Amino acid sequence: MKWYFLVVFLFVVSICLVSGADKPKDDHHKDDHEHHKDDHEHHKDDHEHHTDDHEHHKDDHEHHDDHHDEHHDDKHNAEQKDGHGKNDDKESKSLTEEELDEHEKNKGKEKDMSEEIQTENVTYKATSAVYMDILKPVEHEEGHKNETVRLIIGLFDQDVPKTVQNFRDLCTGAKGFGYKDTPIHCIYASFFIQGGDWEFKNGTGGRSTFKNETTGQYSYFEAENYKIEHSDAGFVTTAPRKENEHGSQFIITCEESNWMNEHHVVFGKVLEGQKHINEISFIHTEDNKHAPKYPVIITECGIHNLKEPVLVTSTRTTHSHSEL
Structure with a gap:
């Protein structure tokens, strides 16, 4: 009879031990799950924040590209004006001077010719x-x-x-x-x-x-x-x-x-x-x-x-x- 109570006692103790051991594990799993959920939400927030950052970065990038293009165009125009443009201006100026000189010469000739050529009956x-x-x-x-x-x-x-x-x-x-x-x-x-x-x-x-x-x-x-x-x-x-x-x-x-x-x-x-x-x-x-x-x-x-x-x-x- 004592043996029977001993067995029952040990069985109850083992059940208690097993239950006590499982509970902390479930709680820990639950905590891990909650923590993972929080991490997931945090990751989601981070992802959304990253997405926002990405969109912001994209906007910044596009803005930068636009600004870069504008800057490049401005720079290019400036370079044309200051660099190659100066040569064009110089050539144009030189050509204009030549044309003006030629025009003045021809003008004189035309004037002379208009005075020199006469048609009469x-x-x-x-x-x-x-x-x-x-x-x-x-x-x-x-x-x-x-x-x-x-x-x-x-x-x-x-x-x-x-x-x-x-x-x-x-x-x-x-x-x-x-x-x-x-x-x-x-x-x-x-x-x-x-x-x-x-x-x-x-x-x-x-x-x-x-x-x-x-x-x-x-x-x-x-x-x-x-x-x-x-x-x-x-x-x-x-x-x-x-x-x-x-x-x-x-x-x-x-x-x-x-x-x-x-x-x-x-x-x-x-x-x-x-x-x-x-x-x-x-x-x-x-x-x-x-x-x-x-x-x-x-x-x-x-x-x-x-x-x-x-x-x-x-x-x-x-x-x-x-x-x-």
Whole structure:
């Protein structure tokens, strides 16, 4: 019986010991759990604080980047202004000075040129004249028909006597050759017509009525002067073979042709028949060349007697610096 109570006693004691031992463990676990919970909350707070710090840092970083960019731009602009910009300013200043110097020089020149170049109306006197009868094709749907038209050309004997003598002698045939039965071999619509090649009748020949002193052969002659300008339609001018070599070929203008000045010698003016010149210039050409599709022929030519000299108005451009 004693043994039984002893066993029960020991069993109760062991239970108490086990219970006492488990309780502190649970309390400690609970405390640990609470502590862990607190740590977790603290960590959460720290995390949120860290997040806030991160966002704040991000904002600071972005603000810093913006500030850095602004600072960089300001610095860059400052560097451009203070460094490279100075070179640009210097170059610009230098260029401006050069431009100003050049402008001042040109300004003086322009001022001088405006004072030196003058264009004025000038009257020339046609003291003699010639006529030309021209076979002019008139085009229509079925082809063309020919009609003969007459030109009266006044000549400026007083201004270019040698050139006029050459043309007149070719019109009269005084040297045994001339314009009779020769073609207008080149036309430019509303620009000019060209003829006078008594040698080959295609624009490749056309010596003058003057002989070369060395060879004794009919040859070319130098320009007398370029006094009269190509300021209007109807001026009759030389068609030189090359620079300053004038022969028998001539041009009649259909418009102002001042680009010919200083290269071609004006010696006459169409007094009658300019409308025929304009119409001839519009005849169709052969194979996109400047030869008329239908023959345009000078059938007759010679002296036309003027009752009195005819005054012809042109323009004259004076360059005082070139005339000094």
